[in-house]
Amino acid sequence: MLSRRGFFQSSGAVALGSAATIPSLPDKANFRVQEFQTCLNAGRWHPLSNGARAAADLYQEYKQRGIWDRDGLRSGTNPNAHGGSQVEAKQLFAQLVNASPEEIAFVQSTTAAENLVVQSLGLPSSGANIVTDGLHFEGSLYLYDALRKQGMDVRIVKPRNWRIEMRELEQAINKQTRLVAVSLVSYINGFQHDLKRICDIAHANGALVYADIVQAAGAMPLDVKASGVDFCATASYKWLMGDFGLGFLYARKDVLGERLKRTVYSYRQLRGFSNHMFPYDSPDPAPVTWQQDNSAAGYFEQGTLASAVSETLAYSLKYIQTLGVENIHKHSQSLIAHLRQEVPKLGHQLITPRGSTGPLIAFQLENPELIAKKLKQAKVDVAITDHRMRVSPSVYNDQEDIERLLRALA
Template identity: 50%
Template sequence: MLSRRSLIKNSGAAIVAAKSLLSAPIASAEGATTLPVRDAFVTPQFEVCLNNARWHPLSNSARKATESYLDYKARGVFNQTSLTSPTSIAVRQGFASLINAHADEVAFVNSTTAGENLVVAALGLTRPATSGPQPNIVTDAMHFEGSLYLYSELRKRGVDVRIVKPRGWVIDRADIERAVDKNTRLIAVSQVSWINGFTHDAKWLADLAHAHGAKLFLDAVQAAGCMPIDVRASGVDFLASASYKWLMGDFGLGFLYARADVLPTLERTQWSFRQFSEMQYHALPGDPPGPYPATFDQLQTAAGFFELGTYANAVLATLSDSLPWIQRMGVANIQAHAHTLNTTLRREMPRLGYECITPEDAGASILSFRVADAAKTAAKLKAANVDVSLNPGRMRVSPSVYNHEGDIQALLSALA
């Protein structure tokens, strides 16, 4: 029999969608799908979209999965019969498989930045130490802007935050090494920079952090789903990603990975009904005896440390389709397809006056260029119905699984 708390906790996506997901293999052989998968999206009917690093369009099948959940919710007939939603189990496992983790090491969070905040708090780094050596945090100026705001605010509180400056468009390893010392508690960076796709070597960073007794946090929102990630091989301690970019989900639901052997060392800083498996009242008539007012069976998983409140069930339904689909396409296959398209841009864009500022060894799908006249460039792109990301002095192009060479030529023709 389900309690009120269980009803709130476990109201998942439609059972039909969950059974469909569970019957499908969560992992498939790399390279199993020929790209591009143009017919899987309606996006090409509306524009030449080369801006998938901003937010990724929904595939047709993911949209149908979402609509199935909305139809289920509209009926109001609660179909959940177990204590845990089958869809949530499969989606958690799907992301874990994508990064080579265990499902118990993955918590649902509402955004990448939320995950980063939770990690900083769990390590006790939101305020300076009252005695002894001051712990420090090392990050870099190519980290996400919301994260730079986080660390700037911690600096105001007196926390020792060290922000490594870029050299041109890259972060030099030697500069990170100089910033890290025996009092470093956390290295926190974007695995792939949203600015130009600069990619950190996760294993090198993890080894550096561990050699100084520190932990490594990676913002993987521009990496997860478009380049291979292996948290086991790299030794990453924490990794977070929203789902609305390369995981092809939507806003409001993401993931936080925390390595199993790190969890017991963390401080619990926030509490929620999602952090225990069962509870028993000892305060009401007929309750069994026990400590007042209740006892709780606390989870010793990532969810048990970090999950807060309800999650976005509509996005969960979306991910129930997109994650296994990404696995079937093969992340290495997705990465190779984007790099093939970007090779043309690396060669041709400088001839049009757009200097490439993305390192040759960048791992993800982002390619960025310097822009002398942003207004003129924006007008050309708008006239050609080509969608990229424009920032002051920079243009970011990010092709995905539905883009083909014709889209690249449309961009080049618009700027010619």
Template identity: 50%
Template sequence: MTITRRQWMQGLALAPALTLADARAGAEQGKASFVPEDLAGDFEVVRREICLDNARWHPMSRGARAQVDAYMTYKQRGVWQPPDLIDRLQTGVKRNFATLINADVREIAYVTSTTAGETMLAASLELPGEGVNVVTDGLHFEGSLYLYGAMRKQGMDVRCVRPTPDWRIDLEDMQRAIDRKTRLVAISLVSFVNGFRHDVKALCDLAHAHGAVVYVDAVQAVGAMPVDVRALGVDAMGSASYKWLMGDFGLGFLYVNQGLIPRLRRRVYGYRQLDRFDYHAFPGDAPGTWPASWSQHEDAAGYFEIGTYANATLAALSSSLPQILNLGPDKIQAHAQTLIALLQRELPRLGYVAMTPADAGSPIATFIVRNAEDTRARLRRAGVDVSVQGSRMRVSPSIYNTRRDVEKLLEALA
């Protein structure tokens, strides 16, 4: 297949950056309502098996795949000519993500992963440090617990709140852990373990009263449910794109509230942070005491963007983010909850004890399994894909999943 520059401009590069007004207008016209059966044809996985493991990594839609293919054709050509279409693509995707979480685009930085964003943010807060502490919890991401556990081994005061017997993180337990020496409170908005969702607004109010910064890992939330950083009051938030944003590996987002920027130290450096760069070493250059001079962006990108990122994933996101905005995160959440309600009602009758609070409202439902090998075998024979790790089974339906998909899982385990 060949593609002309005009076709490229009409396809990949013209996947628009939607504004909040665009998304609201679409909802008013009924575009945010959807029928899962109508969307199923856009996902190749539906033809082969029942995928109820979208919290691991989300299948890529045909539309996103088409944008990736168009990018690969562009890259195969190799000849670079301005205006650079990749720059346009990066700008549009970042604006769409900012719209999705109700942020200003200057508050968004591209990062390689959620973990990379959290690690860099902690470093910019000069952690690990003496005389301060970090508060996290046992339902936070395992990579994050490793990060703060490593700080603890270096002698830093790290406080990790354990889950309650009903698999929640109690706000009063967090309150007892946070004090005037707390520099960072780091949590997952939705736990990857069991879908528990923090009362983030209440936690932010509590942390801010003590002068602490709140970081939220939203990789299991953004794209699957409404997330409004202004309403929540979070200082920083990270997400990857290969889960509910329906992109791929190698690209994520870090939101940093502009008001937090003056409190940060630059700990990583790269050309994408630069607002201006001038040489003073070559013929025709202005004289200078150093071979080069520069100024940096004073925003999220200016502190956390480093080098090149995954352009093919950007291409996928140029399709998937507009789709999410048009469908509406509230509608996506409501659809998943109808399927999770069925699981929460029926699986305990089959002996699978729920680990997910009934009011979580997240796209994840986790259950305790008595015999993991038997559960895996039953689901494998039925062609149903979920996550079974240790004594836990995690089910995570998405926009293309139907009630029949859940019924097949129940039939397999009955």
């Protein structure tokens, strides 16, 4: 049986509360992935840390025992984890992106969040248009092209030289634009938008901006207030170091209630609910009465959450803040800089534009099958798709991991 003391000992969670024992980078001690492979593919899904695994184990141990002792939530005798870390996880994520917890809603995934935003804006709508670009996520482009087939005016700005030109994006936006939707850091090649500039242009035309931040949140500094973005979303299984099935949607407070309509309904959106149909109920002409929450959760949250994932996420968000996002970013950029310099010497064209500072770098491949075979033999994990190789190192990687990739490529 895993006790709370055992959890702290096995996960290194005590270190998160002690400045004297803050882990240094690279932090190989808190990750087992290097026992099995050289993982340079955290942009696909991030390996679970020992601490996050211990948090999930603690929840599973609680789940086996039942929940009779509801008064001892997370006490030494009853680490009741059912929803125990959800509030904390939301607060930690809000701090990470400089938002208030009332502007954050739990969602199933980044894709679910983007769909909710589109629906809440009443799209598709005649006389309006949506602007996006060709470096946005493929699931998002499917969404918007499906809306186009329903009659929506959808404008997709195509990439040139592996980047989206701001002047072309600006030309596509006009007074009829309802939504501008982009990926802050493109999953394809790491191209990074000037999000504040996009928001300034969109807002000047009366449009709102949604940003997919799944390849940015947790890996680089983000400030939703400074950017002016109206909505952004991420999943927890990438750079937030959680697991599948849970993510966050940020909705700017000024937008909530002003231009949105509720398109989904759930008990998680309520501040209060009363029955008036049964013995001892308070009398009322209506069978039920309720009060809605006007926060982001009150507009977008639906049903139960993945509790084990929220436990891993709460641990990982504390871990990220303990390391410091700036330090995480600096560490990954030092590894990426070496790749930027050395991989083109091996005959693979760099396709990540200069000035992009996201946590991944990409190269064009003439023979992806051969490269994939070489890397598999060397047990080096990167993403290879459609003649492109994407490398995304994280906190557990060091320069020797980069050299191992370069030797395999050579």
